[in-house]
Structure formats: C-alpha cells, structure tokens
Amino acid sequence: MEPTTDLATCLLCGAGASPALNLPRFAGASCQGCAQRVGHLLVQEPTLLTDIWPLLADDAELEEPEPTVQRADGKTVELRQVIAEMKRELSVEDRMKLAEMYGEIGLIREQLEECGRVLVAASAPALAQRALDVLFSPELCSPRGIEELRGRLFPA
Template identity: 90%
Template structure:
C-alpha cells in the first residue's frame, strides 16, 4: 500500500499527517513522527509490547546463544556477529530482511527489524512497507492503535 498523498489526521497523535502513512485496517493514517516513535518502542523494549504484537512473546528461549569462532580465534555469540553484519545494511536492505524473516517464520525478528526501519526515518515508501507488516491483521492485535496511543501519549 502506498502512502496517502493528501493531508490526513494521524490516528496516534491527532495532528495532520503529510505525507500520511496509510493504516487501512484501522481506517486511517499515521504521521511520519508517530511511525518513528513506534519504531523506537519496538527497538527499545519489544517485550513490553506483547499486548499489541503478541508474537513478540514467542521467542522465550532458555537455550544458551550459539557461539561462533572468528578468524582471529576469538569465540563470540552468534547474535553479536549478526548484529555487526546488520549494521552495514541500508534501510532498504533491512526492510527486505524484515520481509524475508516473515517468509521463513521468524516473526519476532521481523517485527523488530520493522522497528529499526522506522527508527531510521526512511522515505515514506519504506515506512509504509514497515507499517503494512506491523499493523497487518496477522500480527497486530485489533486494539493495537488504541494501545499504542495510550503508551505514546499517556493522559
């Protein structure tokens, strides 16, 4: 879905959104600033958002992280190596990675990558792709917008 070109009201902050990022499931739009705030919430503390994205809780694992040996002989956790590799990716490539994670069933990783895409404040087209994933019927709770609004703008 493409961003809306006309001025619309953001479902999260209530301000005018131009360009407005389409949230068709919730019959409205979000502004770029709120999309970026959603990304920050996902990156900073994804486990606190399980009421909005229940599949963020699916990765509870008591297994130790696998280790790999670097060329210099040092042993490090696999997640550290992957994080280093991801730092080199463009925002477009991170969005492709998020989409690939979804295709192979790594939904928690998909949601977190979409958050990182939004934090990077990409062009409206990339933000729209990330929001399309995040607010899809399969991943986001029906009250996702209301829950987010309460978190982002507590009364």
C-alpha cells in the same frame, strides 16, 4: 499500499499527517513522526508491546543457549553479536527486505524488531509504509493495536 500526500489526521497523535502513512485496517493514517516513535518503542522496549504484537513474547528460543562462532582471530563470540555487526552495514532498504524475509521463514519476532528499526531510520515514506503494512497486518497486530499504542505513545 503507498503513502498519500493528502492531509489526513494521524490516528496516534491527532495531528495532520502529510505524507499520510496508511493504516487501512484501522481506517486511518499515521504521521511520519508517530511511525518513528513506534519504531523506537519496538527497538527499545519490545517486551512492553506484547499486548499489541503478541508474537514479541515468543521467547522459547531464549531458553536455549546462544550458539557461538569462532572468528578468524580465534576469539569465540555469540552468533547474535556477529549478526548484529553484519546488520549494521545494511541500508534501510536492505533491512526492510530482511524483515520481509524473516516473515517468510517464520521468524516473526525478528521481523517485528527489524520493522521497528526501519521505522526509526526510514526517511522515505514508502519504506515506512512497508514496515507499517507488516506491523499492522491482521496476522501480527491485535485488533486494539492502535488504541493500545496511542496510550503508550501519549500517556494521559
């Protein structure tokens, strides 16, 4: 779904959202600023969001030792370090494609985290919309996701 230029009210902060990033499942929209705040939470504190995105809690793979690889200089490093270095070179568009690919191969936690990174960095509303479409899909987000998220972003 494409973002709209119509002025809508953000479901999270209550301010006007233009462009409005559509959240059709929740019959409303998000502003770009709140979408970015959601991204920051996903990147910085994903474990605090497991009631919104339950698949963030899937830590079964964390119980196994991280694979290591040997660099050309002979140094041995964890595979996740090499992957993180490679991802730093990706554009925001490529990170969104990576997030979509993660979903296709069943790496949902990684998909959610990449969508968070896209929201943090996306200046184009269309990219932010793609990330929100994934994050707030019925398969990934709890039915009370917006209400829970509003409380995290704007505690009383």
